[in-house]
Structure formats: structure tokens, C-alpha cells
Amino acid sequence: MADTTTPRERARAQTLQDITRIGRSHLATEGAAALSVRAVARELGVVSSAIYRYVRSRDDLLTLLVVDGYDELGDEVDAAVAKVAVDDHRGRFVAIGRAVRRWALREPATYALLFGSPVPGYQAPGERTTGPGTRVIGALVRVWEDAYAAGAVRLPDDTPPVPRKLAADVKRIRREFPSSAPEDLTVRGVLAWAALFGCVSFEVLGQYGPDTFTAVDQLFERQLQLLADTTGL
Amino acid sequence: MADTTTPRERARAQTLQDITRIGRSHLATEGAAALSVRAVARELGVVSSAIYRYVRSRDDLLTLLVVDGYDELGDEVDAAVAKVAVDDHRGRFVAIGRAVRRWALREPATYALLFGSPVPGYQAPGERTTGPGTRVIGALVRVWEDAYAAGAVRLPDDTPPVPRKLAADVKRIRREFPSSAPEDLTVRGVLAWAALFGCVSFEVLGQYGPDTFTAVDQLFERQLQLLADTTGL
DNA sequence: TGTACATCAGTGAACGCGCGTTCACTGATGTAC
DNA sequence: TGTACATCAGTGAACGCGCGTTCACTGATGTAC
Numbered sequence A, B: 001m002a003d004t005t006t007p008r009e010r011a012r013a014q015t016l017q018d019i020t021r022i023g024r025s026h027l028a029t030e031g032a033a034a035l036s037v038r039a040v041a042r043e044l045g046v047v048s049s050a051i052y053r054y055v056r057s058r059d060d061l062l063t064l065l066v067v068d069g070y071d072e073l074g075d076e077v078d079a080a081v082a083k084v085a086v087d088d089h090r091g092r093f094v095a096i097g098r099a100v101r102r103w104a105l106r107e108p109a110t111y112a113l114l115f116g117s118p119v120p121g122y123q124a125p126g127e128r129t130t131g132p133g134t135r136v137i138g139a140l141v142r143v144w145e146d147a148y149a150a151g152a153v154r155l156p157d158d159t160p161p162v163p164r165k166l167a168a169d170v171k172r173i174r175r176e177f178p179s180s181a182p183e184d185l186t187v188r189g190v191l192a193w194a195a196l197f198g199c200v201s202f203e204v205l206g207q208y209g210p211d212t213f214t215a216v217d218q219l220f221e222r223q224l225q226l227l228a229d230t231t232g233l
Numbered sequence C, D: 001t002g003t004a005c006a007t008c009a010g011t012g013a014a015c016g017c018g019c020g021t022t023c024a025c026t027g028a029t030g031t032a033c
Helices: A007-030 A037-044 A048-053 A058-082 A089-106 A108-115 A126-133 A135-149 A164-176 A183-204 A216-230 B007-030 B037-044 B048-053 B058-082 B089-106 B108-115 B126-133 B135-149 B164-176 B183-204 B216-230
Strands: none
Touching: A007 A037, A007 A058, A007 A108, A037 A048, A037 A058, A058 A089, A058 A108, A058 A126, A058 A135, A089 A108, A089 A135, A089 A183, A089 A216, A108 A183, A126 A135, A135 A183, A164 A183, A164 B216, A183 A216, A183 B183, A183 B216, A216 B164, A216 B183, A216 B216, B007 B037, B007 B058, B007 B108, B037 B048, B037 B058, B058 B089, B058 B108, B058 B126, B058 B135, B089 B108, B089 B135, B089 B183, B089 B216, B108 B183, B126 B135, B135 B183, B164 B183, B183 B216
């Protein structure tokens, strides 16, 4: 395979990658709000203004890290799902949950950037972040959709109907995430999605407190099972 | 009722309260990481060093805001629960959930301080924050405990046993939150607790995206019902 | 293959800014006799 | 009730710091003929 990139292009790509790596490591030690162009430049061994060859502004640097984070998480989730048999719906759901948690525990600062407090003064540009940002929920929807199509979803009979306005929201969402499942299943899926991240956030962002749970693994596994129950898997 | 406080003491209390109020409003516009002693002083109409009469350091100011936030949330949750009949267990759970969400939507910045990303370089002093910080989960535990004591909890029969290490955690937790309910119910409660905050965080911190849900109220109500189901209420 | 020119990564100085915290001080309020 | 003294809120200057961004520049790498 002929490499059509010039040395300069390769050097540029490498530097951009270095900037991202350093940025993420600074996220870890200082937090997103304290992420500084100058600090990244310092660690890259370059004068601060040089960074502006690669990044338009500090906000642009943040966007770089956001997209990089979403992509890494998305890749790991996809890889985890791919390892499970297609007809093991519950197994695929559990694999997604475990992948999210594993990544979050390994990259708590990036997790906090993506799923924690908004960074003051920073507005993520939707056209660059929306795609990567919807990969996890996309993977989840696919699991429920496959399970429903296979007739493997068991929901209680006495489920109340989805209210009108919410049903309209679900319809709109299905333009992006096509699905033939009943609206109630989608709503349950949204709960499971939010709940999954709630569990991970409590652990990663430190809500449980330092000495409350020693068996967090067991707790999380049980939480996944309960959420799988709720979505009828 | 004789007021035994001196004018000086009253003035001091008033100023402390002003500092807290201003601090929280700055949280809203700038975020926790950018909270600055100087900015608070400026808005209080006082020279920056004057703040140090009231607050030992910037971290101490943050702690003030953390405690104030937990207390406000705790008060509103308690008030909401008190309005519901004691034997309406599901109603009490729903009331807690709604109170948390209402407060979070009204005070998103303080919510982010308490339940979002940790503030870099700041470690909350446990002896001042743990008490106020456990009021919501305390209220929830009381609901489940009352429901169980009244024989009103319906859980599936085929629930797997709680694993050994996790069961030990539950035992330890019960020293602080006494309960006679089966361990499985407590674990389900922890899920519901984390899931509740997961739902609120997604909405308040902006994970759902700007145009995804128009009927967030209906969505949240449904989520509460599903969580009540999960905990057998 | 050799030369002239264009592109581009990185430099270094400068801009104006806000930050947390210390310190010696002034002057008003409170207390003891 | 009046006076001497102690307490304490707030002042203003100063410390040393790091920040984002602009700008004219140097020198190396790449390209066209």
C-alpha cells in the first residue's frame, strides 16, 4: 500500500495526536476548566503560540478532546458488543455497560468532560460532536431492536400507554435511530441508558463516598441485570 | 423571644449569607472552577482581602456553597415527602424524585457542583459535607424501609441471592441507614438512587441534546414509575 | 539535476488580564470599670 | 454615665503567578520549472 502522505503531513498528524494525548493527560490532573494552551505547549516542548498552527483556539482544543473521547469510547463499546453472539441480547447489553464502565474508570477525566458538568463558556459544536456522541445510545438501540425483532423481549402486559407528546418525541427520535419496537420499549431503553450512566457517574465522579462500597464490581453487575430486566431482555 | 445576638453578630451572619448567595450566582455564570474570591468581593462591594474575614480560603468558600446546596436540596426533598400520606410509599418515592429534579432545574450550577465533575484541586472535607450530602439517600431509604415494614413491597420470587462481598457492604451501610429489609431490596434501592440522579443529570447537564425531547416532564414521570417498579413499590 | 520561489512550523516578545493571599493600617463598634 | 481599652470589619498596596492571543520574524522543507 503506497503511502501518499508527505513527511510534512505525517509530522503534522503526529503533532496533532501528541497535542490530543497531552491535552487529555492535563484534563486528568487539572480538569477541563483549567485546560490551558500554554501548558500543553510547554509539555510539547514548544513555545505557546506554536499551538495555534494546529488549533484555532482553546475551545477548538477542547472540541478535539471531546471528539477523541467519544470516539475512543465508541470504539471500545463496538468492540465489546462484537465479541458477543448476536442472539445473546442480554449479553450484548451487559457488554456495552461493562465497556462504558471500564473506559470511564480508566479515563475518569475524559469521562467527566463528556458526561459531567458542562465546561463554563464552552459550547460544543454540534456538527463535530453529535455523531461521535451518539454511538453508545446507537449501540444500545440496536440491541433492543434486534431483541424485539427476534421476539425475545418480555415486557409486562399492564404497561400504561406512552403519553401523546412523549410518543411524538419517540417518533422523531426514530428518524435517527430506526426501530419497529413498541414506543414503551424505547422509553424503557432511555431509562436504562440514563441509569447506566448514572451508575457509572456515581462511581467515577465519587458520589458513593470513599468507603461505602468495596464490592463495586458486584454492585454494578447487579445493576446491569436489573436494567436488562427493565428493558425486557 | 429575646434576641441574644449582638448587632455585630447579626451583621456578620448577614454578610456570610450574602457571600453564599453571590457565590452561588457566580457558580451559575462561571462554573465552579472559575469561582473566584475576588469576583465575590467585587460584587459584595468590598476589597478582595476583606473576604478573608469570613472565609479561610477559596476552598473554604467552595465548601460553604457545597453545604448550602446539599442543605437546600435536603430541605426541599423533606418538605416534598412530608406532603404525601405515610402509607403512600410509591407516592413518597415519586415526590422525592420530583423534588430532586425541580431543584436541579432551578439550580443547575449548584447541582453540577454537587453531582457533576469533581472540582480539580478541591477535596470536600468529609466532616462538613457528609451529613448534608446523605439526606436524599436517607429519605429514600426511609421510604423503602416503611414500605417493607408495612408489607407493601412486591419483588419477583426468582431474584438471585446478593453476592457475599456486596452483602457485607450492605451490612456496613446499615449501620448508618438502619433497615430490616432484605439485602436485595437495598441493592435495588441503590440502583434506583443512582438511576434517578442519572436521569436528572442527563437532563440538567445536557446529555439528551437540545432538540431530542420536548416532553421531558412526561419522560421523567415514566422513568420514576419504572424505578418504583424496580424497587417493588 | 539545479535553482528560484512558496509554504509552513516554530520563535520570542509583547498586549492586557485576573487570580489567591499577605500585611500593616484605620476607624468604627463593643465592653469593663 | 463617662472613659479607657479591646475587638474586629474593612482598606489599599503589594507579592508572584499563569492565562489566551497577536504579530513580525527565521529557517527549514517542499514544489515548479
